[in-house]
Amino acid sequence: MSDQENILDFILKDEDNVTEKQKKIIAAAIEAFSEKGFAATSTSEIAKKAGVAEGTIFRHYKTKKDLLLKLLSPMVSKLIAPIVLKDFNKVLDAEHHSFEEFLRAVVKNRMEFLQKNDALFKILIQEIPFHQDLREIFIDQIASKVFKRLNEIMDFYKEKGEILDIPSMSAVRLAITSIFGYFIARHLILPDIHWDDEAEIERTIQFILAGLAPKS
Amino acid sequence: MSDQENILDFILKDEDNVTEKQKKIIAAAIEAFSEKGFAATSTSEIAKKAGVAEGTIFRHYKTKKDLLLKLLSPMVSKLIAPIVLKDFNKVLDAEHHSFEEFLRAVVKNRMEFLQKNDALFKILIQEIPFHQDLREIFIDQIASKVFKRLNEIMDFYKEKGEILDIPSMSAVRLAITSIFGYFIARHLILPDIHWDDEAEIERTIQFILAGLAPKS
Amino acid sequence: MSDQENILDFILKDEDNVTEKQKKIIAAAIEAFSEKGFAATSTSEIAKKAGVAEGTIFRHYKTKKDLLLKLLSPMVSKLIAPIVLKDFNKVLDAEHHSFEEFLRAVVKNRMEFLQKNDALFKILIQEIPFHQDLREIFIDQIASKVFKRLNEIMDFYKEKGEILDIPSMSAVRLAITSIFGYFIARHLILPDIHWDDEAEIERTIQFILAGLAPKS
Amino acid sequence: MSDQENILDFILKDEDNVTEKQKKIIAAAIEAFSEKGFAATSTSEIAKKAGVAEGTIFRHYKTKKDLLLKLLSPMVSKLIAPIVLKDFNKVLDAEHHSFEEFLRAVVKNRMEFLQKNDALFKILIQEIPFHQDLREIFIDQIASKVFKRLNEIMDFYKEKGEILDIPSMSAVRLAITSIFGYFIARHLILPDIHWDDEAEIERTIQFILAGLAPKS
DNA sequence: CATGAATGAGCATTCATTCAT
DNA sequence: CATGAATGAATGCTCATTCAT
Numbered sequence: 017m018s019d020q021e022n023i024l025d026f027i028l029k030d031e032d033n034v035t036e037k038q039k040k041i042i043a044a045a046i047e048a049f050s051e052k053g054f055a056a057t058s059t060s061e062i063a064k065k066a067g068v069a070e071g072t073i074f075r076h077y078k079t080k081k082d083l084l085l086k087l088l089s090p091m092v093s094k095l096i097a098p099i100v101l102k103d104f105n106k107v108l109d110a111e112h113h114s115f116e117e118f119l120r121a122v123v124k125n126r127m128e129f130l131q132k133n134d135a136l137f138k139i140l141i142q143e144i145p146f147h148q149d150l151r152e153i154f155i156d157q158i159a160s161k162v163f164k165r166l167n168e169i170m171d172f173y174k175e176k177g178e179i180l181d182i183p184s185m186s187a188v189r190l191a192i193t194s195i196f197g198y199f200i201a202r203h204l205i206l207p208d209i210h211w212d213d214e215a216e217i218e219r220t221i222q223f224i225l226a227g228l229a230p231k232s
Numbered sequence: 233m234s235d236q237e238n239i240l241d242f243i244l245k246d247e248d249n250v251t252e253k254q255k256k257i258i259a260a261a262i263e264a265f266s267e268k269g270f271a272a273t274s275t276s277e278i279a280k281k282a283g284v285a286e287g288t289i290f291r292h293y294k295t296k297k298d299l300l301l302k303l304l305s306p307m308v309s310k311l312i313a314p315i316v317l318k319d320f321n322k323v324l325d326a327e328h329h330s331f332e333e334f335l336r337a338v339v340k341n342r343m344e345f346l347q348k349n350d351a352l353f354k355i356l357i358q359e360i361p362f363h364q365d366l367r368e369i370f371i372d373q374i375a376s377k378v379f380k381r382l383n384e385i386m387d388f389y390k391e392k393g394e395i396l397d398i399p400s401m402s403a404v405r406l407a408i409t410s411i412f413g414y415f416i417a418r419h420l421i422l423p424d425i426h427w428d429d430e431a432e433i434e435r436t437i438q439f440i441l442a443g444l445a446p447k448s
Numbered sequence: 449m450s451d452q453e454n455i456l457d458f459i460l461k462d463e464d465n466v467t468e469k470q471k472k473i474i475a476a477a478i479e480a481f482s483e484k485g486f487a488a489t490s491t492s493e494i495a496k497k498a499g500v501a502e503g504t505i506f507r508h509y510k511t512k513k514d515l516l517l518k519l520l521s522p523m524v525s526k527l528i529a530p531i532v533l534k535d536f537n538k539v540l541d542a543e544h545h546s547f548e549e550f551l552r553a554v555v556k557n558r559m560e561f562l563q564k565n566d567a568l569f570k571i572l573i574q575e576i577p578f579h580q581d582l583r584e585i586f587i588d589q590i591a592s593k594v595f596k597r598l599n600e601i602m603d604f605y606k607e608k609g610e611i612l613d614i615p616s617m618s619a620v621r622l623a624i625t626s627i628f629g630y631f632i633a634r635h636l637i638l639p640d641i642h643w644d645d646e647a648e649i650e651r652t653i654q655f656i657l658a659g660l661a662p663k664s
Numbered sequence: 665m666s667d668q669e670n671i672l673d674f675i676l677k678d679e680d681n682v683t684e685k686q687k688k689i690i691a692a693a694i695e696a697f698s699e700k701g702f703a704a705t706s707t708s709e710i711a712k713k714a715g716v717a718e719g720t721i722f723r724h725y726k727t728k729k730d731l732l733l734k735l736l737s738p739m740v741s742k743l744i745a746p747i748v749l750k751d752f753n754k755v756l757d758a759e760h761h762s763f764e765e766f767l768r769a770v771v772k773n774r775m776e777f778l779q780k781n782d783a784l785f786k787i788l789i790q791e792i793p794f795h796q797d798l799r800e801i802f803i804d805q806i807a808s809k810v811f812k813r814l815n816e817i818m819d820f821y822k823e824k825g826e827i828l829d830i831p832s833m834s835a836v837r838l839a840i841t842s843i844f845g846y847f848i849a850r851h852l853i854l855p856d857i858h859w860d861d862e863a864e865i866e867r868t869i870q871f872i873l874a875g876l877a878p879k880s
Numbered sequence: 881c882a883t884g885a886a887t888g889a890g891c892a893t894t895c896a897t898t899c900a901t
Numbered sequence: 902c903a904t905g906a907a908t909g910a911a912t913g914c915t916c917a918t919t920c921a922t
Contacts, residue, residue, distance in 0.1 A: 035902075035903095037903075052362060053271055053361075053362050055271035055272035056271035056362065058894075058896080059895080059896060059897085060894085060896090068903080068904090069903060069904045069905055070896090070904085070905065071897090071899085071903070071905065071906095072902085072904070072905095073896095074896080074897060074898080075902070075903070075904095079897080080895095080897090138361065141420075141421070142361065144421055145269075145358065145421070145423075146268060146269050151421075151423075151424060154422075155422065158422075159425075186431075186432065186435050189417070190410070190435065190436065193409075193413030193414055193416075193417050194406070194413065196413060197409030197412065197413025197416070198405075198409055200409075200413070200416065201405070201409050204357075204360065204361045205357070205360055205361070205367075205370075206367070206371065206374075207361075207367075208367060208371065209371065209375070215402075216405070219402050219406065222443075223406045223443040223444070224443065226396075226442055226445065226447075227440065227442045227443030229442065231442075232448065253885080253886075274911075275912080275913060284886080284887090285887045285888055286887090286888075287887055287888065287889095287914085287915080287916085288885075288886055288887070289914095290915075291884085291885065291886070291887095294914095295913080295914080296912095296914090467881075467882095469881085469882075485703055485793075487701055487704035488703040488794065490915075490916065491916080491918085492915085492916080492917090500882080501882060501883045501884055502883085502884065502917090502918090503883055503885095503918090504881085504883070504884095505917095506918060506919080507881070507882070507883095510918095511917075511918080512916095512918090570793065573853070574790065574793065576853055577701075577790065577852045578700060578701050578704065583853075583854070586853075586854075587854065587857060590854075612874075614867060618863075618864065618867050621846075621849070621864070622842070622867065622868065625841075625842065625845030625846055625848075625849050626838070626841065626845065628849075629841030629842065629844065629845025629848070630841055632841075632845070632848065633837070633840075636793045637792055637799075637802075638806075639793075639799075640799060641807070647834075648834065648837070651830060651834050651838065652838065654875075655838045655875040656875065658828075658874055658875045658876075658877065658879075659874045659875030660871070660874075683907095685906080706890075706891065706892080707891080707892060707893080708891080708892090716908090718892090718893085718908090719893085719895085719909065719910095720906075720907055720908070721892095722892085722894075723906065723907070723908095724906090726893095727892080727893080728892065728893090882922105883920105883921100883922080884920105884921105884922100885919105885921095885922100886918105886919085886920090887916105887917100887919080887920105888916100889915105889917100890914105890915085890916070891913100891914080891915070892912100892913100892914095893911105893913090894910105894911085894912070894913100895908105896908100896910100896911105897907105897908085898906105898907085898908080899905105899906095899907090899908105900904100900905105900906095900907100901903105901904080901905100901906105
């Protein structure tokens with residue numbers, strides 16, 4: 017479940033002969049897109065920020081949109097990576113893992129990931145509503161991999177009587193929107209006000225636990 | 233707690249001598265901004281959609297940004313309006329109002345409002361991260377009016393022992409992100425997949441109720 | 449040789465039913481044109497400055513260019529008016545009038561006029577190079593009236609041996625460019641530096657006198 | 665005191681990698697600005713005249729105003745260049761140089777320059793009244809360099825008894841306005857009528873000489 | 881007579897993209 | 902592989918002018 021490797025390297029790893037300039041372009045694009053939005057960022061701005069010529073961007077990325085997708089596709093897979101990993105199944109084997117332990121582990125892990133890659137996540141959230149193709153990539157990954165896996169896990173805990181007997185799909189949805197809803201409120205909608213992250217995350221976990229606890 | 237009047241009229245009601253063209257511009261702008269985003273929508277596009285000359289837009293709205301703010305400011309106040317209304321306090325007087333009844337009433341009311349004004353809400357959510365001034369309007373209204381009022385109500389139910397003894401602020405936050413998180417997931421991130429709105433909303437209410445229920 | 453009446457009234461006197469608004473438009477146009485130039489001044493700016501609606505300007509002046517011409521035509525005739533006046537001939541009759549007296553009288557009179565109407569004169573000088581029709585009006589008035597008259601006068605003084613025996617035309621030209629050259633340098637090219645008007649004008653007169661004095 | 669080199673090259677010489685297109689833009693801008701005035705000339709007009717795309721103008725000159733200043737700054741320095749040159753002082757050493765010889769040399773030289781660069785000079789004169797920054801450049805160069813030098817020279821001739829004992833500053837002003845006054849009248853105000861340039865310039869020199877001659 | 885909403889051509893400027901070097 | 906000059910369509914906005922009220 018680790019994300020040791022830098023996402024920037026990950027973004028670039030599919031491409032061969034990655035030059036220093038390319039890294040700078042990616043870094044500059046992430047910064048610019050997250051600050052001003054994709055549509056409001058010009059390629060010349062990115063070029064300047066990256067310290068490369070305008071043409072250099074288009075040597076590596078056919079269009080501005082291509083640059084966006086090249087950034088976000090890895091973000092999507094990284095975002096859901098740990099849940100998809102094979103060893104994630106161990107959770108189910110290990111009898112001693114309670115739902116609470118599981119939830120804590122996942123939340124902690126994904127929160128850290130989001131905090132480390134907040135710019136990229138912001139771009140993803142911002143652009144998803146406007147790009148059908150992006151949404152398709154996203155749904156594809158989520159639907160086929162994440163939900164299936166999480167549903168299994170939820171079923172597992174439901175059977176064990178640790179969580180409420182509602183459709184796993186709904187349980188997953190409620191948990192996820194609680195977590196991401198926090199992130200969106202905190203980083204996108206109200207970034208200017210003070211947040212006690214640790215306390216809020218702990219309360220969110222408690223909230224999910226109680227919300228999904230079986231009726232006594 | 234009603235929103236009978238159309239928000240389009242509400243947007244225009246501060247201005248005098250509202251012409252037919254103005255209404256068309258507002259309607260076209262809402263449609264265009266919500267479909268393509270503010271930055272990716274051109275004023276000529278809005279003009280065409282509204283069936284007016286491009287210059288006409290700028291006669292009524294000094295800049296494109298001004299048009300955005302003129303759209304969203306009323307949206308913000310409408311969004312929080314029922315919570316701010318005087319008769320909202322009656323909730324507290326009425327002994328027979330349980331927290332559940334209160335929550336249901338609010339959720340139902342605000343959900344209906346969002347569903348009726350989903351385009352405007354989408355614009356608001358999309359643009360808030362990129363416009364400091366918009367965020368200031370939002371924070372100002374939320375902080376000064378909504379949170380204060382909701383905190384009082386939460387305190388009331390906390391005293392009555394109907395909800396968990398956590399900071400009212402956090403309780404409010406958890407409830408709100410659950411509700412809006414649902415809306416964002418459903419309309420912005422994954423609008424293409426099927427959602428059973430009624431069931432999901434009911435489960436969200438149950439989830440909040442359980443999540444905030446006092447520990448037995 | 450007096451210009452008692454206000455040039456603003458003079459500009460308007462050809463038109464009938466002159467309204468208060470019209471006066472304001474003229475005054476606003478003079479101010480705006482002289483500050484920013486004709487091409488760089490918008491009609492809406494003039495309307496705002498005059499406190500009238502945009503349409504009102506076009507009720508009185510068919511086009512922006514028309515407004516300019518309606519301003520400048522009277523300026524041209526006023527500028528040359530005293531020289532054209534019938535009683536200007538008295539100069540010639542009055543034996544006791546020396547060339548110096550004559551020059552002093554004309555310079556003093558025209559300088560005062562320019563100082564009182566510097567904005568209009570500035571507009572005239574600025575726009576003449578770009579408007580053929582304006583130049584035609586100007587040449588027409590100058591050529592047919594002023595030069596003819598001044599040539600007569602110069603001839604008169606030449607015969608009296610008070611000035612140099614060069615073509616009257618050239619003598620007139622030299623005197624006029626000295627005077628207007630001073631005005632242009634002082635008001636248009638270098639308005640920001642300090643000028644001792646009285647001393648400079650006196651020296652200019654002396655300069656012209658000496659420059660045109662017959663060789664002893 | 666020579667201006668052999670083309671001013672167009674001089675305008676461009678500060679910039680490196682001057683392309684053919686840039687030269688065309690400059691030439692087109694000079695032509696267009698002098699014909700219609702800065703404000704009344706559109707960048708698309710310049711582009712068309714230069715045979716380049718409109719965007720090309722803005723690659724080399726940030727704004728239209730920038731283009732104007734890039735044109736006029738060299739004009740200002742070129743205009744005053746010979747007077748600033750070191751070998752200009754030789755005038756003072758050469759005992760045999762009379763004031764008349766000096767005046768003739770300067771007038772001839774500057775007249776030729778103006779005639780060769782009449783378009784640029786016209787632009788300078790036209791735009792100076794409307795651009796504070798342009799005026800500052802002008803004053804700066806004139807005040808610090810030209811007037812100082814010319815005053816010295818005037819003092820020199822005053823001491824030699826060749827010219828009138830009036831403030832050198834005024835003497836300089838009278839001579840300059842006579843010369844430029846001629847140019848403005850001839851090229852800007854009355855370009856349509858016939859002028860015998862050679863004769864007028866000779867008379868202007870005689871006029872200045874007589875006007876500044878010491879009283880016998 | 882005066883208004884100001886409406887127009888659509890035109891404006892200066894920016895854009896993503898191409899391509900010769 | 903990288904450059905940056907060049908492009909021309911598109912952008913947000915202003916313009917002079919018209920006309921119904």
